[in-house]
Amino acid sequence: MLTADIPTRAQLVRRAAEVAPLLRENAPKAEDAGRLQDETIEALAGAGVFRLRVPKRYGGYEADTRTLVDVATELARGDGAAAWTASVYWIPTFMTCLFPDSVQDEVFATPDVRVCGTLSPSARATPVEGGIVVNGRWSFVSGAPHAHWQEVIAAQEMAHGQHLPLMALVPMDQLEIVDDWDTSGLRGTGSVSTVAKDVFIPQERVLPLPAVLTGQYASQLNADSPVYRAPLLPVAAASSVGTAVGLARAAQDVFFERLPDRTLTYTWYAKQAEAPLTHLQASEAVLKADQAEFHAHRLADLVDSKGLSGEEWTVLERARARADMGAAVRLAKEAVDIFASASGGSSVYRDVPIQRITRDIQAMSLHALMNPNTNAELYGRVLCGQQPNTLYI
The missing domain is CATH 2.40.110.10 (Butyryl-CoA Dehydrogenase, subunit A, domain 2)
Known part of the structure; x- marks a missing residue:
């Protein structure tokens, strides 16, 4: 059995923020290659990103989902693809922790296993x-x-x-x-x-799979851990939603970095920052990013609090977990779209990150499990007293 110093949430988030500039630098190369750079993977490993959902007995951090949201947010401020990949690793890593303990011994024998x-x-x-x-x-x-x-x-x-x-x-x-x-x-x-x-x-x-979706897990050593006794779908939702929030914040970062030097062509405004239209756009987009973060945190806090209490999940809570994920994705995309539309014609050049951020959040919003409309419809069904029309809840 391994022992390790367990970083705090603040420390893990700071580590993610520290590697974000490298992720941003490597993002164009990852796009061209269709995969992350080896240097990016090494940086993520060095920041402890691949240990977040690994049990403590294997040297992992056994982090809660609020930590996952905040770490993914910082990673996505650098590169949405890197944050998404890390988030996707977290979900099957959690699923590995549901298998018999002997299976976990085999999988987690590899340091920083992915x-x-x-x-x-x-x-x-x-x-x-x-x-x-x-x-x-x-x-x-x-x-x-x-x-x-x-x-x-x-x-x-x-x-x-x-x-x-x-x-x-x-x-x-x-x-x-x-x-x-x-x-x-x-x-x-x-x-x-x-x-x-x-x-x-x-x-x-x-x-x-039906046994897993109903919380019938095979691990004995993880059975009493608040992290590993939560239902799979709410965990998956909370594990991935931080990337959407981070993409909204990335668009916000890029927009305000470029704003001081931008004019509004074919207008009397010497600076874009002087225009009332810009003020309205900036305010609306930042508020939408704030709202996306609220839904992501509410989702994570629900998963973590239920894990700590051990209370049974209601169908309504399960549906709301997916609805919060969908709402966060929708609001994040709306924020990105506003920043993109306010970024001018020069933003279509590939060396301006807003165009990549726009494409990334669009792709994310189309994911079957994250689609805002699908998740809202599911939540509405349950609110109206109907049974869910899916096993993935």
Whole structure:
């Protein structure tokens, strides 16, 4: 068992802020390469970012979700792709902590281990002696190029045409990586596809997804930890939402950096900062970023407080967790859009970060789990007394 000094939230956030300038410098290169730079990965590891969701007994920090939100916010002020990749690693790392403790011993034997993953059951699982054999393909696997393991979902055919989705862990060297990531936004995340061809997975590295979604976890040593007894979907929501807040703050940073030297062409204003229109735009955008941060923090505080109390989650609380995530993404995108529209024609040049920030938040808002409209509709259903129309709650 390892022991480590556990940094405070403030220390971890400060470390993230200190690496943000490097992330910002490397962001154009990551966009061109379609993956993060090795230097960026090393900097994130040095800041302890990959240890945030690792149990303390393996030298991890076992951080709460409020810490994840604030760290991701600072990372995204440097580069949304780097923050998104870190956030995506946090979720499968949390999921790894739900497996039997012997499985965790295997995964966390690698220092600063990186686990990528997905919740989409786009592969087939066939039962065999001692485990399952998996065949299939998963898309949008962020961070796969730098990952050591992948958490996968595969469907096992059952009686009467039913299918049981299974969650499993696979070493990356047993999967094929298909470099098909050519997108307009979040280009630096390396969200490629991965392929399994007759991959055997031992039974101890397999869990039924419905059991996981209802809080039936297999770890004994993590059972009493407030961090690891929270439901998966609220945890996933809180783990990823900080990137949206950070992108809004990044747009705010870039806008005000450029503002002193900008004019308003074809107007009488000598400086853009003198125009009442600019005052209204700046005020509205910053307030929207503030509101996005409120929803992100309310979500994280709900996850953390329920974890500490051990109280059962209500359906309404689960739905609100996704609604807070969707609201944060919507408000962050609205803030970015205002800053972008106020940035003038020169902002379309690739060396002006606002254009990349705009594309990144657009891509993030289209993610199936983060889509503001989908999450608002789910929350509205539950508020109106209807049952959720998804298992992902």
